[in-house]
Amino acid sequence: MSTKHKILYIEDERPIRKLLHFILESEGHLPIEACTGAEGLMLAASHSPDVVLLDLCLPDMSGAELLSKLREWSKTPVIILTANKADDEKVTLLDMGADDYLVKPFHAPELLARIRVAIRHSEKSSNDPMINLGQLTIDCVGHIVKIGDDIIKLTSTEFDLLTVLGQNAGKVVTQRQLLHDVWGPNNTRNSHYLRVYIAQLRKKIEGPLGKRIIYTESGVGYRLSLEENAGSDS
Amino acid sequence: MENRPNPDALLRSVRKTDNKKNQGRLKLFFGMAAGVGKTYAMLSEAHSKIKQGRNVQIGALETHGRSETMALVDGIPWITKARIDYRGTVMEEMDTDAIIRAHPDIILVDELAHTNVPGSKHPKRWQDVFDILSNGIDVYSTINVQHIESRKDDVEAITGVVIRETIPDSIIERADTIEVVDIHPQDLLTRMREGKVYLGDKADKAEKNFFKEDKLTALREILLRLSADKVDKELESLIVHEPKDAVWKTQDKLLVAVGHGLFSEKLIRATKQVAQRLKAPWMALYVDTGDNLSSEEQNILIRNLDLARELGAQVQTTSETDMVRGIDRVCRQYHITQLVIGRPGKHFWRDVIRGGNILERLNRLETSIAIHIVRNNSQIQFSVGEKLLQLIRRIDLPELLWAILWMIGVTLINTYLYHYLHLFPYRSVGMIFLLGVSFAGVLFSLRATVFIAIIISQIWNFFFIPPLFTFHIQSTDDIALCLSFLGVASITGALTSNIKRNQNLLRKQEEKTSTLYLIAKMIVEAETRESCLMAISSALSENFRGRVAIALKDKNQILEFFKRGEDWQFNQPKEWAVAQVAFETGKAAGLGTDTLPLTQSLFIPLTARGEVVGVIGYRPHDLHAALNISEREMLFTVCSQLGLYLQRELFQETFLETEQLKKAERLHQTLLNSVSHEIKTPLTAIAGIVDALHDQQKMNEETKIQMHQNLTESVQRLKIVVENILDMSRLNSGVLDLKKDWHDILDLTQTVITRLRPLVQSFPISIDIPTDFPLIFVDGRLFEQVLTNLLLNATQYSPSGTAIHISARADKKEWRYQVADEGPGIPLNQRELIFEKFYRMPNSKVGGTGLGLSIVKSIIELHHGKIEVIDSAKGANFQITLPMSDQPFTPKDLS
Known part of the structure; x- marks a missing residue:
């Protein structure tokens, strides 16, 4: 990742702004700084950044307000920064189209990994029929899942679930989105489906792999990630 | 030392001046009789105040056409009088409210003893003046000595004139300044002869009688004495510092x-x-x-x-x-x-x-x-004629009629029995008459019974004792019989009427006792203040033949009507205003009182600890059958009881508040003590490493790695402390609502272990959870907190390198989750205590806030489960037991 990316961060706390500036610059990104929501929207329009980092406690507007305004004209990935892990607002925003989230205090490598994932997702076309995740390969057309060369037998629901997670690899996928994409719009509240099928999927995938790749994000959803210790919600 | 001022007395005198600060000042122009020039003196003073730039206005004043006075009135603005419609006639009266609205510096109110037109706010003008004073307006007023209540009798004795209008002595005490308008009696007489004294339209001979030199001199003496008394009292209040032992003996x-x-x-x-x-x-x-x-x-x-x-x-x-x-x-x-x-x-x-x-x-x-x-x-000696007249006036006409009917009836029966049936001798007739009189004693008053006895004895004599149809009695036996008849009749009548009276009293007393008992019972049994007041007001409504409603003041000190489903709730603005008056003055107002007596309801303030906490309102169903004296007193008694109850309630509320505050303060203190240590330790580590970063040259790779590890651990610890405090406050605040959802316990456990990896690295963890373990219905985030705290607790109390065993079992009714370590374990006597807030085991390792397990307990209890320490081979074994929920339907699919 040597390419310079423009990262806009909207954050009212000066110490956090300084930290973000430091982290982003040291990684070779081009940081753009905004203190208020209004300023953030303006800079997003004038600079068209590659990723937006959005703090949830802005003085002038709510996160949802800002996100919906931004989404009117931009598909730029948005990563939410929140101080309260019990806050439901982040889930709302994720369902509204935000790409990922981080709970303060966060670690620099975590942040950079999320940014990487977000940029990768925005750059590649989502309709790639083959998903390669290390040893794991998902053939969306042929409905075949392989670990290494071994074919893993999955039920159709398990396959759909894995596909949604795989397409968003590295990113958190909300329960709502998973339920919607796999079981349809009428089942977005039946979270117990997820518990049952995620457990089955883990047994079938993580067993042969010998490591954890599906992480649970409490109260938010699931994340398929090849990086160690990818659970952000600590 | 002996002459040191008594602090209480000093405080009182300070308070006295303090209290008066917001009050207007009352200046009285005090004279011995009409015509001494009080109004003139008042107006002169007013003009000098106007010259000083004060805003002086006239509220009420009569010039009686005297040119000197009229000349002085010029240049002082009037406040238009209120027009009061009283039985079709429109009368003018001083407009107190307008005065308060206009709020001049000084208001002139002539004739303080004046009685207001019925329908005014107060019956007496001096009450208006008190209203004005309490609004911070100074009042100048005039008064003659004969109108002072305590001197009324003396003045009447001296002059022989009946005095109708009086003001209470307390007004003289209240007055800040008294200006005696004194004039020699001879001069006054001269003025009168010159026609300069106005005595009123209906001045009669008696009133003119007032103006004799000897009488005026006597009045003057009373005036001067009264003024001297006032000066004396002022002096006394000024020299409170002097010890005066005798006073309180x-x-x-x-x-x-x-x-x-x-x-x-x-x-x-x-x-x-x-x-x-x-x-x-x-x-x-x-x-x-x-x-x-x-x-x-x-x-x-x-x-x-x-x-x-x-x-x-x-x-x-x-x-x-x-x-x-x-x-x-x-x-x-x-x-x-x-x-x-x-x-x-x-x-x-x-x-x-x-x-x-x-x-x-x-x-x-x-x-x-x-x-x-x-x-x-003043006891008047009545002439015989007057006494008779009084007696006649006291006759209860309906009772007299009934008594006469009674006598006619008894006589008719006897006539029938004796003259027609010839059943028995005339003496037996006497017995029947006696029976009739005895019965009359039960039915009628004592007076009527005696009256009946006398008349009946004469009827017997006239119609039955021979010789018939004369009052003459032949035999001495009959005379004796007739007299004893009278005696027996009187005594029977007196006795029965006495019994009746006693019964009456007993009944009244019983009513009173039972009402008080009822109220007391309601107060004791009531669960809330609202239900208590509701029950009391409806009980009172029944007992006093009227509607009773209670209003209490709210937090903002505003009188708030206590809601109940009645149609009458002081809803007329006028009644509500009267209730406000009672609330503000702390004195009963409305029907039958001195304040706004023409209202149809009576309002009695409820006082607690000298503070008015509310008002009870009473409106009789029938205005003409209003409360009698004992009922009225009864209502006042109930009010004071209610006041006491409310006082106790208030006290209890404040007490509870203070207790809660104390508890919160204690908690706060412990939290600070325990948490400050927990926060400072990682902070110190972080600060140290940050300082070390300054000297980067000295660092080799190994120190860097160590520093990084140290930092990560410190940050993790800080995070946990902060989370714990946040969770505790959330759990304590009671606003926390469970967001229950279906969860996979194995997933939860693994997620928590993954997250805690840096802290639990040195403890091998074994997980024994069956793969077909049912889903659990809990708040996932809170449950992760439970697992986190249990795991951390295990790492804290057992040496590193020892294993931690996690297991879960389920049956149809409940499921159990165990976290066991291989540390020293927990002694039996502490297995309850460790779940207390801030409890930490003796000799425990540094670290931990003492909050972890209490948070676990709170969360588990919110889920209707229990947590306990159970026996195990080695170390501590925490077991959570939670009810099992029916499993939700999950669609299965084939391959």
């Missing part, structure tokens, strides 16, 4: 026996004067002997008791057929030392029966009470 308490006579008014005034001189508290007692009072007598009694209350007495009523016994009981009950009574009238027969008049019998009582007797000077 007496422990006297006075009691005045009040009746329904006009004379009682004098008794009350006399007692007030004695009490004032002795600086002693005093009571006014009315003994209800069961006599039926006419409405006029009742009104006088109410006025008397109100007067006593007004003058500062504690008013008490009691029921007892024998006045002396009643007085004696109350005296003993309240430790009365001095008793004031009027000289008893002559009741020969009653005195003979009871063994002496009231005075003699009181004297005979074995008490040390000093008795003051006030002579009734």
